[in-house]
Amino acid sequence: MPQTKNISRFFSVWRGSFLNEEPDSHAKPFSERELQQLWFEHLLPSTLETLSGEPVKIIQAGWWNQEGGPDFRDAAFQVGEQAVLLGDMEMHLDASDWERHGHHLDSEYNRVVLHVSLKGAPGTTHVRLQNGARVPTVALEHFLGSDWFGLSRECLSHAAVPRSAMPGRCAEWVGRMEEASLHALLQEAGMHRLQVKGARMLRQICRDGREQVLWEALAEALGYKENKMPFRLLARLCPWREIAGLPPAQREARLFGVAGFLPEVEITTLKKDGRTHASKLWREWWQMREGLSGQAPFFPAKIWKGRNTRPANHPQRRVAALSIVAGILPEMLSALNERNWREATRRMAKMRHPFFDCHATLKSPALESGEALVGASRLAEIQINVFAPWLLAADPQAGAELIASMPTAQSNALTKLAYERIIGTQRPTFRAKTPVEQQGLIEIYSRFCSRDESGCAACFFPEGLCRLREDAAG
Numbered sequence: 001m002p003q004t005k006n007i008s009r010f011f012s013v014w015r016g017s018f019l020n021e022e023p024d025s026h027a028k029p030f031s032e033r034e035l036q037q038l039w040f041e042h043l044l045p046s047t048l049e050t051l052s053g054e055p056v057k058i059i060q061a062g063w064w065n066q067e068g069g070p071d072f073r074d075a076a077f078q079v080g081e082q083a084v085l086l087g088d089m090e091m092h093l094d095a096s097d098w099e100r101h102g103h104h105l106d107s108e109y110n111r112v113v114l115h116v117s118l119k120g121a122p123g124t125t126h127v128r129l130q131n132g133a134r135v136p137t138v139a140l141e142h143f144l145g146s147d148w149f150g151l152s153r154e155c156l157s158h159a160a161v162p163r164s165a166m167p168g169r170c171a172e173w174v175g176r177m178e179e180a181s182l183h184a185l186l187q188e189a190g191m192h193r194l195q196v197k198g199a200r201m202l203r204q205i206c207r208d209g210r211e212q213v214l215w216e217a218l219a220e221a222l223g224y225k226e227n228k229m230p231f232r233l234l235a236r237l238c239p240w241r242e243i244a245g246l247p248p249a250q251r252e253a254r255l256f257g258v259a260g261f262l263p264e265v266e267i268t269t270l271k272k273d274g275r276t277h278a279s280k281l282w283r284e285w286w287q288m289r290e291g292l293s294g295q296a297p298f299f300p301a302k303i304w305k306g307r308n309t310r311p312a313n314h315p316q317r318r319v320a321a322l323s324i325v326a327g328i329l330p331e332m333l334s335a336l337n338e339r340n341w342r343e344a345t346r347r348m349a350k351m352r353h354p355f356f357d358c359h360a361t362l363k364s365p366a367l368e369s370g371e372a373l374v375g376a377s378r379l380a381e382i383q384i385n386v387f388a389p390w391l392l393a394a395d396p397q398a399g400a401e402l403i404a405s406m407p408t409a410q411s412n413a414l415t416k417l418a419y420e421r422i423i424g425t426q427r428p429t430f431r432a433k434t435p436v437e438q439q440g441l442i443e444i445y446s447r448f449c450s451r452d453e454s455g456c457a458a459c460f461f462p463e464g465l466c467r468l469r470e471d472a473a474g
Helices: 004-015 032-040 148-156 170-176 179-208 210-222 228-237 248-258 272-292 315-337 341-349 376-394 396-403 413-423 435-447 461-473
Strands: 047-049 055-060 072-079 085-094 112-119 126-128 134-139
Touching: 032 072, 032 085, 072 112, 170 413, 170 461, 179 210, 179 376, 179 396, 179 435, 210 228, 210 315, 210 376, 228 248, 228 315, 248 272, 248 315, 315 341, 315 376, 341 376, 376 396, 376 435, 413 435
Parallel strands: 085 112, 112 134
Antiparallel strands: 047 055, 055 072, 072 085, 126 134
């Protein structure tokens, strides 16, 4: 193919750049992770070719998703003369692995816009998504040449520990900023993010009332990133005013029933503890479900994501926690009205459940050691993502002072990604001092990086930093 000469020249540059490779590096089987790392480290040419013969220009490689779902998120490509495609990318050693792994049946892969494999599959030029769309496939072996295996391992044999994202253009300017200026920038961006959330909460309060808005916000926070929307929907289908007056067993039964966790339970197959608790829930649920059948749809099982979730964070355990939140919500609301976010946090930290303190699901064996229904790291996330906007909506000035006293949350996948993209490698020891600064990192990443389709080329944030530095100097 016409690209082969250029690609060979491309790799010849790398051949002399990495010495002391392992003697048997050519003989080792090539792994899917090495293929991903090759993509991530930008060791492939910027233009590839699909199995149907169309050129594919890589505009943005995306960030390396090392959890469940597609391998790379928020990538950007141009296939032929089409408009730029922004979405996810999945990699395999063999093109047939797409169906072998069940991705064609998984809605989580519906944002994939390009499938890249090492080897092609006979008669296959595209893969099919769960929603019926077709996505082109690039098979690297078709135009990279037979010596590609060894050359690629030469490039990777001394590669750094994999990151999730490569530093953006802004990282260079961030590296030149005074540390105090960088902290001030993040603080300002973080306060903007929280004020926007607070304004949104205020509009929702005017529409739905304070209790329902807090109820939905706490439900979403208990859903973590994978189940945020199902939890918010559950809180809407089970309005707080309707279930607040129910006895605890009925509250839990209604939430479990609407969530779809009870219809699939074969009680006789459960272990003794699970069988006892599921029977209690069923006794309450079967009496109320007829009256709800015309009002609240019961969730299909596929709406919940639990494959990449720690057992202690399973959606069933979180729904049990939500049923307890329904009972203590008035006390939490009262504490927040008195600007006492610590008391609101303490109420959640004290939540206990006779079954789910020691179990992840109705079917699972007992956890090796009992865990809090809501752990310290999740409570810190709730403080900054729920309580902080709530306080700002009620009183911007007092809210800002209270937020300054909140503890910094643990770094999560999103903040780690933002550090790597925005701060880069020039300031490896830099860390946000406050939860507001952490929110600032997320705001900058969300507003600029995640919306960029140009691989940083058209992003104006680096130029903004340059002007900021010039203004400070002049």
